Amino acid sequence: MGDNNNNDNNVNLPPGFRFYPTDEELVVHFLHRKVSLLPCHPDVIPDLELYPYDPWELDGKALGEDNKWYFYSRKTQNRVTRNGYWKALGIEESVNNNTTYKKVGTKKYFVFYVGDLPNNNNNNSSSPAIKTNWIMHEFHLSDSASASTSSTRSSSKRRSSNKIDYSKWVLCRVYERDEDDDGTELSCLDEVFLSLDDLDEISLPN
């Protein structure tokens, strides 16, 4: 999994250190440097070009950590993979600098469908696509953040032409949605006992 990727890139950290980037870090440290052709050190996130892989195929190809996978891709309109496609949820969040609150990027949400893209062809011979629990966050540089790079000006004009824009990168985080996947959360059982504590102190000898 991700450990292999880490070792390949000489991220020599003690046990317990993992790739848990914030959205801001993904945008500022990784995407921005990638777009600006600045060296990323350590260069842990691989470039998978367009979306060729189904989400369950990302393991071993993208940087995987804690059942989340990270990779660079190119900006495109049709996010089609071998067995399905990513459909936009229509949710966009701005990614802001932690201290200045200045917007540095945009985070878009996608959900993965197995099946053919609707209206892909004039044939509707195929069965309707099936929604999955796979979620993708696609990070884009905001215009102000990418304005410093020369290549982005022209690319934003070409975007409307519904063509693949190879000049602009996005950074993707893919994971399979799980209700209780936060390691810092209490288990349901802990919550029960916390509630019971309110009855009285039902507690252990410490």
Add this chain to the structure above:
Amino acid sequence: MPDSMSISVNGQSQVPPGFRFHPTEEELLQYYLKKKVSNQSIDLDVIRDVDLNKLEPWDIQERCKIGTTPQNDWYFFSHKDKKYPTGTRTNRATAAGFWKATGRDKVIYSNSKRIGMRKTLVFYKGRAPHGLKSDWIMHEYRLDDNTITTTNDIIITNNIHGENNSPEEGWVVCRIFKKKNHHQKSSVDHQSTSSPVVNTVLMESTEEMTVFDSSSIGDEGALEQIFQYMGKTGTTCKEEDAGTENDTNDDTNDNSKNCRFLPINNDTTTSSLFLKLPSLESPNSSQNGYHQPINNNNNNGDIISPNFGFMNNHHQMMLDSNLMIISNWATLDRLVACQLNGQTDQASMDYCTDNNQNHHHHMQVPPVTTTTVRSSSSSNKPQAEYNNEIGLWSSTFAKSSSSSLLPSEPICHVSNASL
């Protein structure tokens, strides 16, 4: 392991962007805590020592930050000292509040081998009986004794523990974090679910509980649904009767409650004790009896809102009469715990029935491990009052044990967990 590590964690961080200290429980125990207790040097000072009595959670946050990146949880070593020479509890009081254990300890496995335990604690602001529950949670990890002694690559030169390596002393590794509250909001909708479902869940979890001793717990799934029925939590620490808490520096569990903390003997003597107890006439009451604390609390008012629906008229009657005797939930709880721990002797009963006047006396009662029911009484209390309760609870346990279940799910979990 990285031998050429040159990352300075405190001060200037060389941790590459995007990387955070997010150890697994196994890493915490097997790598960090094992090195700590065996005095091996740890390459990086990522986990610092914290005197839990001196630092508030928000100070720990500052002291234990790794690098400059935002963190959601913080890690530190803490050395547990016994609070009293004779007691078994740890003093976790700070200047502003105290850490209070909750729930049962969770067994931590590594490659399906048990390596340690995790205790969950909540920080309360204020002083013991009137503490205000905060959102600060601590997971305290300790190694199993046998893990330390049977592992080959660890040399025990443990002059801190001395020869006493009990779980209540020595080094532990802790993680603190702030609780999120979305679970509680989402659960409110489920309050009115019918009782049979809840009953089933409780029964399943008690089955799980019976095998706790063989360290095969770990599946908390059966209990997850319980939470759905718990409804919203209160925010204040339940007040005790004023007299039961004299030690203002205490972290809520004082010696007066020793009777509640006896570990349950998960062997046949305990079961046979329950089986020997007299049963009550009503078969219904024995079936549902051990859910009464929840209902009782519900009667008392405000802390848990959902009515579990277990109450039938008979129980209501019983409880109403008992409520005349049992002044509050805390008292009843004590009674239950005493029963669970095989204590039905007179002292405990007295304590339960009249803790306002007699608690000073009964605070001195040592942990009693009697496994026989004493019917004779040297008490000056009216016996009829608590006989009622004994009968009620005993029949519950008799029924429960006969179906190879231990009674009263949460409390029994807790008792077992102290083993």
